[in-house]
Amino acid sequence: MLISQYLHHFKLCSKHPSPQTARALHARLFKLGLSHSQLLLNCLLDAYGKCGHLQDALNMFDQMPHRDLISWASFLTALNQANRPRQALSAFPTMLVLDALRPDNFVLTCLVRACAGSCELRMGKQVHAQFLLSRFNDDDIVKSSLVDMYAKCGVPNDARAVFDSISVKNSISWTAVISGFARTGLKSKALELSQAAPVRNLFSWTALISGFVQSGNNIDAVHLFIEMRREGIDIVDPLVLSSIVGSCANLALLELGRQVHANVIALGYNSCLFIANALVDMYAKCSDIISANGIFSRMQLRDVVSWTSLLIGFAQHGRAKEALALFDEMVSEGIKPNEVTFIGLIYACSHAGLVDRGRDLFKSMTEEFGIKPSLQHYTCFLDLMSRSGHLDEAERVIHDMPFQADEPMWAALLSACKQHGKTKMAIRISDRILDSRPEDPSTFILLSNIYAAAGLWDSVAKVRKLMTAMEVRKKPGFSRIDIGKENQVFYAGETNHPMKDEILVLLKELESEMRRRGYVPDTRGVLHDMEQQEKERLLFWHSERLAVAYGLIKTVPGSVIRIVKNLRVCVDCHTVLKFVSDIVKREIVVRDATRYHHFKDGTCSCNDFW
C-alpha cells in the first residue's frame, strides 16, 4: 500500500473509531518499515486518541523518536478527550524544555481547552497572555476556545470581552458566549445575546437550555424547550434531549418526562447512551423506579453511569437488596465502579442497617478499586456506623479521616447519639458543635432537643439566643402534587386555598381516626418556642398533609398519590402519612429533599431512616 492509502485508512479510523484497525495499521507500519514517516506516526497517534485508546496514544507518544507540534497537538487532544485536562497541563512544560518547541495556534487551543476542562482560571489567563504575545494572536479559533474557557470558569464578562474581539464570529463563538451567560445564571443577558445572534440553530438553543439546567433554572429550560419545539427546530443531535430529561428529573415532572421520552423514541434516539442514562435517572427521580428499571433492562449498551443511576435510584427508594444485587451484577459484567457508585452503595447499606456489608464495601473501595474516599464517602460511612449504633467506631471515623468534619457530619453523629440514648456522648458533641457556630436550622433544633431532654436549661437558652442572633429561620416548606396535567403547590400554613374547607374537614376526620389508632403528635421538630397545642396546630398545616388531602379529594380511588416536597419530611408528618396510607388504603409516594418515601399499608419504604 502507498503512504496515501495508509493515510486514508487512518482518517477513516479517526472518523469511525475502531481500535482494532488502528492497532493493525500500527503493526503493518512497523513491518513495512514505514515507522519513520512523521506524518503517518502523527496520524496514528491522532487515531488512537480519537478511538479512546488513551494508553496506546500515551505509549506511542513516549516512544516517538521525534515529536513536532502536530504530535503535541494530537497528544494534548487525546488527553482532553479522555477528560484528563490536568495531565495535559502538566505535560506542557516538557514541550518547551525537552522538545524545544514554542506553542502554535493548535497547541494553544488545546491548552485553553485543558484550562476550561479543569476550571484553571489562573492558568487560563497565563495561556491567554502567551497567546496575545504570540504571532497567532489574531486566530479566531483560539479566541473561541478562550470564550469557552472564561465561560466555564464562571467569568462570563471576560468571555464577552474576548468574544467582542473576534473578527469573524460564527455559530461556535456565539454558542460559547451564550452558554457562558446561561450557565452562570445570568438569564436575561443570555436571552439577549441569543436574540442578537445572527442564526438560531439547534446548537444555540442547546447552549441556552443546557446552561439554564446547569444553573438550576429548570423551569425556564422547560419553557425554552417547548418554544424550540414550536419553532420547529430540527433535533438532528440528541444532546438537548438529555439536558431536558435532566430538568424533568430535577423538577420531578413525570408527565413531561414521559412526553419527552415519547419524543426521544419518535426521533430515533432511544438507543443513545446519554439519553437512556438520563431517562433511567429521570424515572427514578420521578419516583417511578419500575420504569427506570425497564429502561435500564432494555438498554443494549450500558456504562458505569447507567448502572450507577439505577443503583442510586434503588438505594433512595429503600430497595437496598436490589441495589447491592445490581452492584454484584455490574462487577461480574466487568464494569468498573467509580466514586459515585460507592456513594450509592454505602447509602444503601446505611438505610438498610447492613453494617458489615457496608464496612466491607468501604474497605474494598480503596483496596480493590483504588478509589480514594472523599468527605462525602466518609459522611455516608459515618451515617452507616452511627445509625446502627456503632457510635464509637463512628467517632473514630471522624478522627481518622483526612478531612475536617463539617457541621452535617457532626449533626449526623449527634442525632444517632440521641436515637441510641447515649446522653453523655450527645452532650459532649453538642457542646462541641455549639462552640463551632452552627448555621443549619435543623442543627439548632437537634441541639435544643438534646439539652432540653437532659434538663440543661442554661444550654437551651444559649441555643435560643444564638438562634435569634443569627436570625435562623426555616425555609418555607412547600409540597406539589400533579394530577394529570394540572399541578398544585401547597405552602405550610396556607389558609387561602379555594378548597381550604374541604381539606380541613378531611384532615380533621383523618386525625380523629389516627388518634383512635394511637397517634400522638410528635412536636419535636417544631423550631418555635410555644405551647404544645400551638405546636400541634402548626404541624396540622404542614404542606404535605394539605397536598395529600387535596390528592385524596381529587383523584380516582386506588391510584398512587405522588407528592414532591422541597424540604425533608418531619417526624410527625412521616407518622401521619403512614397512618393515612393504611386508613385510606392508598399508596402515597413522597419525594423529599434527599430521598423517597413509599407509604403503603401503614409502613414506609425508608424503614423510618431518613
Next chain:
DNA sequence: CTAGGGTTAG
C-alpha cells in the same frame, strides 16, 4: 496529519 460550541449518575 493537529485546534473551537452543546451531554448523563452524588
